[in-house]
Amino acid sequence: MRLAERMTEKQLKAVTKTRACGGVPGLVVKVVKLKDGSLAKYFILRESTINRIFTLGRYPQMSLADAFKKAADWKVKIRQGIDPSEEEKALKASLRRKSTSGDDRLTFEQLVYRWIEFNEARGRWNNPSKPKKEVWQGFFRNHIPDSIRMCPVEELKPEMFAAALGEKWRTMIDTPERILSDARQAIDWAIRSEFVPLMLNPAQVKDGKLGDLLPLVRAEGGHEPALPPKRMPLFFAELMKLVPVSQTARCLAFAILTAARNSTAREATWGEIKETEGQWFHVIPRERMKVKGEKIPFDRKTPLSPQALELLNTAPRIGLDPKAFIFPNINKGRNSPFTRDSVRALIKRMHDKQKAIDGIGWIDPEQTHAKTGKPRIVTLHGCARATFNTWAKDASGYGHPAFAKDLRESCLDHRNESYQCAYDREQALGDMREVFDAWGAFCFSQIK
CATH class of the missing domain: 3.30.160.390 (Integrase, DNA-binding domain)
Structure with missing residues (x-):
């Protein structure tokens, strides 16, 4: 057959x-x-x-x-x-008996939520659009079996995590790593707090038994695939054809025009778009940025080019709630941002269409898959950050004024709290505007 x-x-x-x-x-x-x-x-x-x-x-x-x-x-x-179904029923019944038979030992699920509540009370993970508890509800729903979820923490074994996450560890880039990192931290906290007896942490990957059990082969990570700058105008021309009918496309275009990180663009709200003396900015609270240091005394401000501002002016908006997402995922409700996967799927569709035309598609010619040897398809982060930086460094190659390294780094929000950055009290917004205006004009240079 x-x-x-x-x-x-x-x-x-x-x-x-x-x-x-x-x-x-x-x-x-x-x-x-x-x-x-x-x-x-x-x-x-x-x-x-x-x-x-x-x-x-x-x-x-x-x-x-x-x-x-x-x-x-x-x-x-x-x-x-x-009979595997009877075997599964027996396992679940056993776990339920453990959790309801007066056994007051802390289960893994109870520990995780208690650890989250403890840290949120201390001001950690202050991201209302993606609460840590909701993230873990997804992990429990999609990745963690009942045999771990309902198991008393002191009975957890590295072999259990390896069996549940081994294949995902091999095929997924960051999800299993995030799960095990949080699990390790939560169990360490439980041990320090004496909620569980002193034990070897079963979720410890580095220098732990779990590290010996997980596959050595990992999904490809490394630098995000980026488009060569000379191909960006054509890519943008194709992207803008989709903007009128796709909020995901509008989000991707906005991210590229503002050199934004992935979540910075996807989770942008209308309240973050502000006008100062006739100039428009995307003002991102410092806690939403990758660099969150308390010694940086100002929020991140990105000057909006005419092209970026037009994307916002033509974006559909329901109501005047400043907390509403600019690029809402309508399929999941108005207060839900797009996922990373939805942006990846959009770029993959664009790639397939372009490859049928020119045999190349939207790929990074400098990066190849380790297994297949084929070029990797570009990503939001690669196009918005690496492509932008490569363009900004080459003044004569792309016909724009020379931009100093510190200015380029400021546009990318690459900062630290030591050396000269310790003396910064504001961004070079005027110079940054020149950079983003030139970048917007370049991206739109093939749009008629």
């Missing part, structure tokens, strides 16, 4: 009727229409050898990668004569 081609995440999101996932025989995504008209998607394993159908989980609470892994694991158990 011919096995269907393995389904991709993009295909799964677009599925509207039940179909095979491929990859693992019998794995199916079942689509059910709910009363409110929305579609629910469930991963089903049909095992013909014993004439059984197993429900593995619901998407997106269970990822496609996890469904493939679980289906493959369950098929092995079925061949061994084990």
